Amino acid sequence: MNFYDEPMPDAGYLAATVAIAATITFALRAVPFLLVEWLRASASIRHFSRRMPAGLMVILLAYLLHASGADTASSLVPRAAGALVTIGLHLKRGNALLSVFAGTATFVVLVNAVPGLNP
Amino acid sequence: MNDDEGRPAAQPPWRTALSDTLPMGAGMVPLGITFGVLVVHSGLAWWWAPAFSGLIYAGSLEFLLIGLVLTATPLSAIALTTLLVNARHVFYCLSFPLHRVQGRLGRLYARFALIDEAYALTASRPAETFTSRRILWTQAQLHSYWVGGGLLGALLGGVVPASLRGLEFALTALFTVLALEAIKAGAEIRTPILAAACALLSGWLAPGQLLLVAMSAFLAVLALSELLRRAHA
Numbered sequence: 287m288n289f290y291d292e293p294m295p296d297a298g299y300l301a302a303t304v305a306i307a308a309t310i311t312f313a314l315r316a317v318p319f320l321l322v323e324w325l326r327a328s329a330s331i332r333h334f335s336r337r338m339p340a341g342l343m344v345i346l347l348a349y350l351l352h353a354s355g356a357d358t359a360s361s362l363v364p365r366a367a368g369a370l371v372t373i374g375l376h377l378k379r380g381n382a383l384l385s386v387f388a389g390t391a392t393f394v395v396l397v398n399a400v401p402g403l404n405p
Numbered sequence: 406m407n408d409d410e411g412r413p414a415a416q417p418p419w420r421t422a423l424s425d426t427l428p429m430g431a432g433m434v435p436l437g438i439t440f441g442v443l444v445v446h447s448g449l450a451w452w453w454a455p456a457f458s459g460l461i462y463a464g465s466l467e468f469l470l471i472g473l474v475l476t477a478t479p480l481s482a483i484a485l486t487t488l489l490v491n492a493r494h495v496f497y498c499l500s501f502p503l504h505r506v507q508g509r510l511g512r513l514y515a516r517f518a519l520i521d522e523a524y525a526l527t528a529s530r531p532a533e534t535f536t537s538r539r540i541l542w543t544q545a546q547l548h549s550y551w552v553g554g555g556l557l558g559a560l561l562g563g564v565v566p567a568s569l570r571g572l573e574f575a576l577t578a579l580f581t582v583l584a585l586e587a588i589k590a591g592a593e594i595r596t597p598i599l600a601a602a603c604a605l606l607s608g609w610l611a612p613g614q615l616l617l618v619a620m621s622a623f624l625a626v627l628a629l630s631e632l633l634r635r636a637h638a
Binding site: 293294295299300302303304306307308310311312314315316317318319321322325330331333334335336337338339340341342343344345346347348349350351352364365368369372373376377382383385386387389390393394396397398405 | 491
């Protein structure tokens with residue numbers, strides 16, 4: 287069952303991993319809110335936070351397109367095709383569920399049916 | 406049925422939240438299943454999947470951690486990885502409508518469950534459109550998709566081989582739609598163009614840390630342009 291030739295990590299080590307990762311992640315999400323009331327009072331920050339979401343969404347999308355595989359032609363083609371179908375359909379019809387479904391179907395068909403293409 | 410302000414609401418908050426979160430679920434459940442399968446295929450007990458997904462609740466980090474624990478990575482390196490991978494979350498406090506959430510426990514949970522998807526569903530719309538319950542239902546539903554998918558994958562992982570590849574692309578397709586919607590909602594096109602440039606440059610210079618580097622660069626340029634705007638005004 288094991289992919290690696292290492293001994294299985296014991297439960298105490300795994301529990302410590304979960305506790306550390308959960309605590310740091312929670313702190314990163316929660317602590318900035320202690321400053322937010324003070325930040326919101328500033329007009330600059332308000333202007334800033336209105337411009338921010340569109341930019342952060344674009345970066346998250348770039349990360350997902352980038353992280354889903356090695357950047358070789360065989361994995362770029364299905365990702366680009368899936369994204370283009372999603373964009374085209376969404377600009378035309380504006381139905382989120384339909385766009386996501388069609389884009390995913392394009393990707394799944396390409397990586398499963400076309401030899402040489404990888405997810 | 407009344408919303409938090411006591412006005413009669415057209416539909417219960419869980420129902421409004423559900424129509425927002427269902428497309429997200431279409432991406433998160435297959436990805437969660439993939440995570441659950443990875444957990445049991447790595448040789449870990451099935452219940453580590455819900456433990457990771459429910460308590461850490463940070464998708465990309467969880468995938469990384471499985472690889473790290475299997476090679477007995479020191480806990481200090483695990484702490485540093487968590488810090489780097491999830492550092493982006495410090496920016497989310499600026500547009501997430503936490504001030505709309507009522508109750509001590511509710512506000513605690515809203516902070517804990519502030520994942521990318523929850524930020525995406527709440528940040529680009531006016532905060533006034535969100536009631537406390539709608540925000541909490543949105544987050545609880547996203548949480549259940551992720552944990553439920555992981556559980557399903559962990560329980561089926563030993564039995565069902567991964568036959569249909571690529572279902573996890575639903576999450577990418579979904580963020581394509583969300584990025585388009587956020588661009589349409591924002592007034593100016595130069596902000597997403599700047600973000601795309603930052604992402605391309607980071608993907609080239611620091612491919613392993615694209616998220617953190619691109620977000621920091623984008624926010625630095627945005628802050629600089631804000632300072633210049635004020636200097637001119």
